[in-house]
Amino acid sequence: MAAVATATDLFGEPIEAHPTWFTPAAFLSSDFSPSTYISSLRSFVPLETLASELRSHLTSLNSDLIDLVNRDYADFVGLGTRLAGAGDAATRIRAPLAELRGKVAALRGAAVTQLVELRAGMERRAAAAAARELLERMLDTFHVVSKVEKLIKELPTAPSDLSGAEIGSVATDGTLQNLESGTSSRITQSILLERIASEMNRLKFYIGDEKNLPFIENMEKRIQAATSLLDNSLEQCFVQGLEHRDNNAIYNCLRAYAAVDNTSAAEALFRKTVVSPLIQEVVPNSSNNQPEAVATASNDELEGDYQKIMQCIENDCKFILELSSSANSGLHVFDFLANSILKEVLFVIQKGKSGAFSAGKPAEFLKNYKSSLAFLAFLEGYCPSKSAVARFRSETVYAEFMRQWNVDVYFSLRFQEIAGGLDSSLTGPIKPVESEGKTQKLLLKQSIKLLDSLKTCWSDDVLVFSHSDKFLRLSLQLLSRYTTWLSTGLAARRAHSGDADWAISALVEDFVYVFHDVSVLISELSEDFIVHVSQLLSSCSDEVTQLVRESIAQAGKSLQQLLPIMLDIMIDSIVEKSEKDLKQLKGISAKYRMTNQLPVRHSPYVSGSLRPLKVFLEGDRSAYLTKDATQRLLLGSVEKITNRYYELASDLVHVTKKTESSLQRLRQGAQRRVGASSDASDNNISDTEKICMQLFLDIQEYGRNLASIGINAADISSYRSLWQCVAPEEKQSVIAF
Structure with missing residues (x-):
């Protein structure tokens, strides 16, 4: 084959030469992978360039293929003529193949026929086995029934004297030991009954799925008769064993009952023979119409x-x-x-x-x-x-x-009893209860009833542990009811209106009892009560016990929040009484206005301003307040009284100055109209100065009264303001009296 001439350029290179990175020889490699080839080129050759080069190469290959066909066309056309003998060869091969196909089909048909015959034989064999098994079961059933009937006939032949002493003993496997040495007839009969029961259990297995067979139906009467005789004999033997406390005979009879799956009969016989007479002697049945039984029944x-x-x-x-x-x-x-x-x-x-x-x-x-x-x-x-x-x-x-x-009904009755008792106690006024010679922590009947109700909920005479959650809820409801009663009353007292008559009509001293009882209740809840409840619930998990403690503690916090409100009510009542005396300082203006009289001693109202507080603290009821509560009440009352004192005094001074300034302007205007000189009045003491002098004497006495009850007047901000308001300039820097 002659080489194909390739055109070259000016430098001798082929005109259509591929780039250096494109190597067509790589496509002829046996392990050529298109994806690997493309991934190796795409890092430095754009995909468009690569695709263009591949299309150009494909066009070149197609052109070369056409050139080769045209060049060797004679060989290409003669390719078919060289296969002229292929038809004859196929004809020669077709005959053996057809023969082989026929043999295979015949062999397959024979195999299918043998398989059908084999399956039919297996079915006949299975049917025969089933029939044989059924026959054997029927024979076994017949033999077992006959054996049971024979054994039952032997029962009456056993000696009837069942009072003899038991010599034999039962082993753990149910067999007898020392049977030859003389076993009582009762034990012998029980052993025989256990054997019969075992056979009856076999019989039940045999006829379990074959009850509809004519053979089984024909034997039904015999089976029922045997079953009835077994039950009667077993019952008689078991009752005699119970009456004579024969453990061996009882053991065998129980095994017989278990074998025939009739445990309920043995349990009923034991109840009737042993248990019922004993219990009837203890709790006679009122249906016997016996007088002594009726008398006993009246006691439940x-x-x-x-x-x-x-x-x-x-x-x-x-x-x-x-x-x-x-x-x-x-x-x-x-x-x-x-x-x-x-x-x-x-x-x-x-x-x-x-x-x-x-x-x-x-x-x-x-x-x-x-x-x-x-x-x-x-x-x-x-x-x-x-x-x-x-x-x-x-x-x-x-x-x-x-x-x-019915514990739910019991709890409902207890709920009505306990909650109703507390509600009844909360309807009346607050009065201390006499202790009747005993030490009484609480004073008011309402508080006493609450604590008694809480203790009742968790007492042994009331609490049902299975319903402890309900009793806990009742306890929290009692605390909530008491807290609501208090908070409603305190709100009505402060508003001077409402439905809580007890709080509106109560004296300020009565709130000492309330304050004392609430403090005691808080202490009881956080100490003895919560410890008692935790001990009763000790069998519960730690998580449950902690939740219970937190719920009770939360109820105590609700009561704790009411203590400051009660203190404020007592303080407001004391301040209200003191304010009646403080208002007398308004008379100072009338006493010194337009007069030449100068103050020489403190006013009488000063002594009365702190009298309500002193009377309250020196009273018998104040002993029920703790030191901390007494101190808070004292400081709160003094601060409010002093603050009110300052308001009244500053208003008086302000009004006096304003009035005096107006009069001074009127006087100066009149003097200018008549041409008189005002120098003559410049040396006179003004009304404001005289009033301030009197107020200064009063607050000094007030400060001494505060010191008598243990209060440093200089520590009170309103007193310092009052001092700055009325004290002379030379004494304003130091508070001294």
Whole structure:
């Protein structure tokens, strides 16, 4: 093949030569990757340039291909003629392939036929096995029924004297030991019954899914007769074992009951034979129409009855409870605690002492309820494990027993009793209650009733632990009711109107009692009461206990916020009384106006300005205030009285100066009209000066009175202002009296 000539430029390079970065030989490589090739070029060659170069190369390749076809056209046309023998070769191969296809189809048909026959054989075999199994089960059923009938016929042949002493003992696997040495006939019969029960259990398994078979239907009467005989014999043997306290016979009978899945019958027999006579002696049934039973039924107290019942259980029922709960006995399916003992106790109480469940008498109801809980705890003591306790509590009779105690109704009655008592006490006036020779922390009946109500909520005679959340809410409601009563009264007192008559009509001294009681209540809540409640709730989580403490503390804070308001009311009442004397200083203006009289001693009103405060502090009731409260009341009263003193004195001086200035202008105008000189009056003392002189003497005496009650007048800002208002210029810098 001749080389294709390529045009060159002036320098000898091909005219259509590719750039140096474009190498067409790379496309012929066996490991050529378009993405790798493009990614290696795009970092320095724009994609548009690369695409243009590729299109140019494609055009060049297409042109070369056309040139090659045109150049070797003869060879290209003769390519088909060289395949002339391919048809014959295909014909030769087609025959063996068809033959092979036929053989495969025949083999496949044979395999399918064999598979169908094999499946049909398997089905026939399965049907035969099922029929054989059914036949074997029918034969087993027949043999078991016959065996049971034979064993039942042997029962009457057992000796009837069941009073002999038991020599044999039961092993943990239910077999007998020392049977040859002489086992009582009762034990022998119980063993035989257990064996029959085991066979009956097998029989129940055999006929479980085949009840509709004619064979089973034909044997139904025989099976029922055998079942009835077994039940009667087992009942008789179990009752005799209970009467003679034969543990071995009882053990075998219980295993027989468990084998036939008839535990309820054993529980009912134990209840009827052992439990019922014992409980009936303790709580006679009023339906017997016996006079002594009716007389006993009139007393609905249960605590003594429970004590007797527990003693009976300990003496006469403990053996079967221990037997049924022993390890590896297989008797855990029985629940004599619930279905025999508790069921009978509930029955006799409902019949003989139905009033015990009535919440109409809260005290008796609570006593019986707590006694019942203690009785249930006693029964749970016979449970060998926590799972047994849970199973006991899940029994229907347990839930029925608990439903008899309507604690919600009990709480409603207690709520009405406690909350109603507090409401009644809050309707009357506030008066101290005589202590009757005892030390009484609280003084008012309202406060005493509140504290008694709070203690009642958490006393052993009232509290039901399962409803402790409701009693906590009641406690907080009592505190809120008392706090609302106080806050409403204090607001009415300050506004001099409202519905709280007790606060409006109360004397200021009466608020000392209120202040004292609130302080004591706050102390009780934060100390003894909250500690008592926390101890009662000690079984709860720390988070719950903390929330309870915070809620009680919050109620105490609400009361704490009322103490400053009560102090302000007492202070305002004292200041109001003092203000009546202070207003007498207005007479100073009339006394010295237009006169030549000069003040020589303090005014009489000064002594009376602090008299209400002194009387209050020296009274018997002030002893109920703490030192801190007394000091706060003293300082608050003095500050307000002094402030009011300053207001009245400054107003008097201001009005006097204003009046004197007006008179001075009128006088000067008259003198100018007549041409007279005003020099003659310049040496006279003005009314303002005389009034200030009198006020200065008064505030000095007032300061001495303050010192007599332990107050430094210079420490009071309003007193300093008063001093600056009336003191002479030479004495204003130093307060001294």
